[in-house]
Amino acid sequence: xxxxxxxxxxxxxxxxxxxLGKTAEPWDRAxxxxxxxxxxxxxxxxxxxxxxxxxxxxxxxxxxLAGHPAPLFSSIGDTLTALLLAAPFPQIHPQxxxxxxxxxxxxxxxxxxxxxxxxxxxxxxxxxxAIQQHGLTPISLDQLVTHLATGAPLPPRPVxxxxxxxxxxxxxxxxxxxxxxxYPGVFAIYTGKVExxxxxxxxxxAQLREMAADPLVAIAAHSVTHPPNLADLDDHxxxxxxxxxxxxxxxxxxxxxxxxxxxxxNYDERxxxxxxxxxxxxxxxxxxxxxxxxxxxxxLLSINRLGQSKLSLAIAQADGGAPLPPxxxxxxxSAPVRKRQVALEGVPLTLISGGRPTTVHADSRxxxxxxxxNTPAIAAVDGGFFSMKQLDSxxxxxxxxxxxxxxxxxxxxWDIAKIVGRPLVLVGPQSVQFVPFDPQQHNTLAGIRxxxxxxxxxxxxxxxxxxxxxxxxxxxxxxxxxxxVPRHRAFWGIDQAGQxxxxxxxxxxxxxxxxxxxxxxxxxxxxxxxxxxxASLAYGQESLVDYTPRPVPHVVALFxxxxxxxATSCGARPVATVESGCNGRDRCLDALIAAVPGxxxxxxxxxxx
Numbered sequence: 001x002x003x004x005x006x007x008x009x010x011x012x013x014x015x016x017x018x019x020l021g022k023t024a025e026p027w028d029r030a031x032x033x034x035x036x037x038x039x040x041x042x043x044x045x046x047x048x049x050x051x052x053x054x055x056x057x058x059x060x061x062x063x064x065l066a067g068h069p070a071p072l073f074s075s076i077g078d079t080l081t082a083l084l085l086a087a088p089f090p091q092i093h094p095q096x097x098x099x100x101x102x103x104x105x106x107x108x109x110x111x112x113x114x115x116x117x118x119x120x121x122x123x124x125x126x127x128x129x130a131i132q133q134h135g136l137t138p139i140s141l142d143q144l145v146t147h148l149a150t151g152a153p154l155p156p157r158p159v160x161x162x163x164x165x166x167x168x169x170x171x172x173x174x175x176x177x178x179x180x181x182x183y184p185g186v187f188a189i190y191t192g193k194v195e196x197x198x199x200x201x202x203x204x205x206a207q208l209r210e211m212a213a214d215p216l217v218a219i220a221a222h223s224v225t226h227p228p229n230l231a232d233l234d235d236h237x238x239x240x241x242x243x244x245x246x247x248x249x250x251x252x253x254x255x256x257x258x259x260x261x262x263x264x265x266n267y268d269e270r271x272x273x274x275x276x277x278x279x280x281x282x283x284x285x286x287x288x289x290x291x292x293x294x295x296x297x298x299x300l301l302s303i304n305r306l307g308q309s310k311l312s313l314a315i316a317q318a319d320g321g322a323p324l325p326p327x328x329x330x331x332x333x334s335a336p337v338r339k340r341q342v343a344l345e346g347v348p349l350t351l352i353s354g355g356r357p358t359t360v361h362a363d364s365r366x367x368x369x370x371x372x373x374n375t376p377a378i379a380a381v382d383g384g385f386f387s388m389k390q391l392d393s394x395x396x397x398x399x400x401x402x403x404x405x406x407x408x409x410x411x412x413x414w415d416i417a418k419i420v421g422r423p424l425v426l427v428g429p430q431s432v433q434f435v436p437f438d439p440q441q442h443n444t445l446a447g448i449r450x451x452x453x454x455x456x457x458x459x460x461x462x463x464x465x466x467x468x469x470x471x472x473x474x475x476x477x478x479x480x481x482x483x484x485v486p487r488h489r490a491f492w493g494i495d496q497a498g499q500x501x502x503x504x505x506x507x508x509x510x511x512x513x514x515x516x517x518x519x520x521x522x523x524x525x526x527x528x529x530x531x532x533x534x535a536s537l538a539y540g541q542e543s544l545v546d547y548t549p550r551p552v553p554h555v556v557a558l559f560x561x562x563x564x565x566x567a568t569s570c571g572a573r574p575v576a577t578v579e580s581g582c583n584g585r586d587r588c589l590d591a592l593i594a595a596v597p598g599x600x601x602x603x604x605x606x607x608x609x
Contacts, residue, residue, distance in 0.1 A: 086150045090276065090300035094469055095151030095496040097522030099321030100342065101144060101294040102314035103160040103305040105286055108200060109169040119308060121173040127311055128181050131159060134315045138183040141218050141259055145282045147321065148300055151496070154320035160294070161185040162284060162305060164222060164261060166193050166208070168201040175211055187211065188222035188261035188284070191248045205252050212253040220259040220284070221245040229266040230274075238271065242278045259283065265305075272301045293317070296344075296520060317341065322353065322497035322522075331431050332498035333357070334561045337378045339539055344517045348506035350537055350544050351521065352379040355558035357427050357492075357500035359383060359457040361402035361409075364392045365551035369538040375404070376559050381490050381502035382536045383529055383554035384425075384459040387415075394553035398422075398460030399443050402554075408445035411460070416443060419460055421478070423527040424448070427457035432494055434464070434525055459554065461527035463511065465491055469524050471515030483511040488535040488545070491518070492556045493526030501526075502556055504537040504545060529556065 087093040104127075109119050119127075131138065137155040141162075147154050161178075163170050166189040178185050193202035203211075211217045223230065223241040230238055242260065249257045258281045262271070265286030275283050283301045291313060292304035306314060319340055325332040337354040355378055362371050365386075372380045387395040398411040398419050411419075416439040424437040426448060433452055437460050441447045448458050463480050464472050477483040486508035495501050501523060505514060511528060518526050529535075536549040543549075 089149070090282075092148045092295070092297060092299055093151035093496075094524070095324070095522060096148045096321060097295050097520060098151075098319075098495055098497060099147065099154060099158075099293075099295045099522075100317050100319040100340075101139075101147070101154065101158050101160065101321075102310070102318055103144070103162055103284065103294050103303065104308050104311065104314060105284075105305040106161070106163045106174070106308045107165060108167040109163075109173045110167070117307065117309070121169075121177070124174065125177055127308065128177060128183065130311060130315065131183075132181065136315065136318055137320075138185070140184040141186045141220070141282070144294060144303070145259075145300060148282075148294065148297070148303070151321070151324060153323055156320050157318040158320045159314055159318055162188065162220075162261070164188045165190060165226070166203045166222070168203060168207075171203055171207040171211065175214075175217070178216055179214070182216070184216045184218070186218040186220050186259065186284075188220045189245075189249060190222040190224060190226040190263065191245050192225045209253055212255050218259065219249060219253060219255060219257055220261050221249055221257050221280070222261045223263050224248070226263045228264050230262065230271045231266060231268040235270075235274075238274050239278075242271075242274050242280075246278055246280070262286075267302065275301055295321070295522075317343070322495065322499055325498040330498050331494065333430065333500070335497070335499050336561055337558050339379070342521055344520060345513075346507070347509050347513070347517055349503055349517065349521070350506060351501055351503040352381075352537070352539060352558060353495060353497075353499045353501040355379075355500065355561045357432060357457075358557050358559055359400075359402045359427065359459060360404050360555050360557055361396070361400055362394055362553050362555075364394055365553045367538075367543070367549070367551055368536040368555055369541045369543055371552075371555050372538060372557055373541065375557065377555075377557035378560060379502060379537070379539045380555040380557035381492055381504065381529060381538075382534050382549070382552040383556045384461060385530045386553050387412075396459060396554060398424075398437065399448070399458060400554065401445065401448070401455070401458040403456050408448075408458075410443045411439070423461040423464055425457075425459055425461050425527060426452045426455050428452050428454045429456065430454075432500070432525075434461075434493075434527060461529060462531070463528050464526070465511060465515035465528050466493060466519045466523050466526035469496065469519055471517075471519045472512065474512050477511060480511075482532070486510050487532045488547075489514050489531045490529040490535040490537065491526050492529060493518075494524050496522045496524050498524075500558060502537065502558060504535050506546070 106119060107117055109121060109124050111120060113120060136157045136159045139154060139158045139160055141160060143154060144160050146152060161183060163174055163185060166187065170187060174185070189208065194208065195204050196202045212219050221242070222245065224245045225241065227233060227241065230241060233241065246257045260275050260280040260283040262283060262285050267285060272283070281300065282303055284303045284305055286305045291306055291310055294303050297303045323332070323335050333356040335354040337352065339350070339352045342349045342351060360371055360375060360380070368380050368382055384400065385397040387393055387397060396409065397415045399409065401408045419437055420439060421436045423434045424442050426433040426435065435451060448455050463477050463483065466472065474484065488508055489505045489511065491514070492500065492502040515526070530552065533550040534552050535545065536552065537544040
């Protein structure tokens with residue numbers, strides 16, 4: 001019998017399968033005002049529908065997952081944010097695009113391989129050892145679906161193991177190894193193969209019942225007869241394949257079958273509609289042409305998988321996504337800074353996210369690592385466009401305002417007329433704005449303060465690459481020179497988690513393509529910075545580009561996420577005033593200690609050569 005599950009919240013409030021419940025005190029006294037507003041605005045019926053995946057995971061707790069360092073919902077705020085803001089089914093939540101979860105697909109496991117995609121027991125155990133040695137965390141399909149639906153982060157390096165068709169080897173070799181390592185897996189069963197005594201042997205119902213009773217195992221339907229393409233069937237046959245397989249499995253095994261796996265990965269919109277009507281919460285597919293992570297899927301009814309031969313790709317790029325933004329906030333400047341590599345459509349991208357965004361306007365032109373050498377910056381990318389008339393000039397195109405100088409420098413009158421409508425970047429202590437540049441309003445400090453009263457940094461970027469989560473059209477670039485030419489590109493913006501992101505393309509790419517790729521990685525708003533020969537990205541003192549870029553006078557930097565002070569080895573001075581007397585940035589960063597929450601860095605830091 002299905003038991004009611006309540007997600008505990010603050011002050012005795014709970015969210016359960018029957019809606020909002022009170023146990024200790026009224027919810028309007030138990031929650032902060034912003035939370036009350038969000039809860040009030042969310043209809044109970046929608047809340048229940050959106051929480052179904054999280055409830056499913058909590059209903060079937062997995063002992064093997066109990067020791068995860070990063071639980072699915074790590075706080076009350078995460079729980080509320082995820083459940084209240086879940087994407088409508090079957091959409092994938094925009095924030096989930098920030099993760100890269102590999103779903104590895106296996107078929108038969110047997111001592112002697114008969115086709116190229118067979119795996120021997122020794123090879124499979126070697127895969128599990130590699131997963132363990134490289135710090136990946138196998139997750140359940142319910143966890144993956146909840147992550148995709150709500151954006152809730154997974155453990156840092158997740159992977160899902162899936163096994164198709166229901167071969168005897170799954171019981172003889174796979175299941176014992178999963179138990180030994182404590183790893184969950186999903187087994188896609190087409191019912192016509194169960195207890196089949198010809199061809200490759202299948203599982204028996206007794207074996208399946210034993211497996212299905214184990215919390216490590218999830219059972220998915222894989223049709224009745226495994227037709228090569230469900231789209232070729234008429235409506236009656238299609239409905240029978242997707243509904244009858246679910247009915248048989250649930251009747252024989254006594255478990256709820258919530259997930260479907262398309263035979264040979266083939267489907268169309270009609271097939272997806274039939275799967276949805278049958279009551280499945282997700283469906284897995286595959287492709288022989290492209291390798292895509294689950295977060296790149298079109299929706300929950302077409303979740304991508306990788307062939308098991310792509311284990312090295314999974315190890316290299318697995319990522320559980322970003323932390324949820326604070327409840328009611330659209331920006332998050334408190335997340336740790338992290339670097340990741342992403343490759344989409346043959347274009348490798350280096351992305352660094354987290355921390356607090358700021359800018360540095362240097363007194364001349366330098367390499368990016370040199371500009372941030374005596375600052376607390378963890379990472380930086382080259383910034384706005386600058387005048388090329390003098391090699392040592394720090395004159396920018398358009399107005400510039402940076403914390404390190406505290407001076408607003410208006411744009412030259414002969415330049416600003418050419419950049420009307422380009423993104424004016426405004427950075428404040430708790431937010432960022434990208435607004436179309438208007439010389440009549442934005443070429444004075446008073447003018448930009450009318451837009452953002454607490455502005456601390458400002459400059460004009462080249463163009464929007466992503467706006468409202470979508471890549472930009474060629475027409476949006478108007479007369480921007482070279483936007484359609486493949487070049488190394490530099491960019492910065494805000495992701496769906498509200499975190500600042502800086503990055504570069506490792507290969508040459510045009511602006512339109514880059515915007516499309518960045519939108520797929522979960523970025524919300526992105527602008528192009530000075531690119532081509534100027535494109536440069538630094539992580540600490542390390543340059544992350546494979547060439548010597550042109551020196552630049554301006555960078556967008558990511559400071560540590562919390563306000564920090566230096567330990568006594570650096571004189572206990574505020575990190576904002578670090579100078580050469582501290583014997584370099586590295587020693588000073590090693591001396592950082594915990595900060596006083598809520599204190600803003602107000603002292604000027606200086607860029608010294």
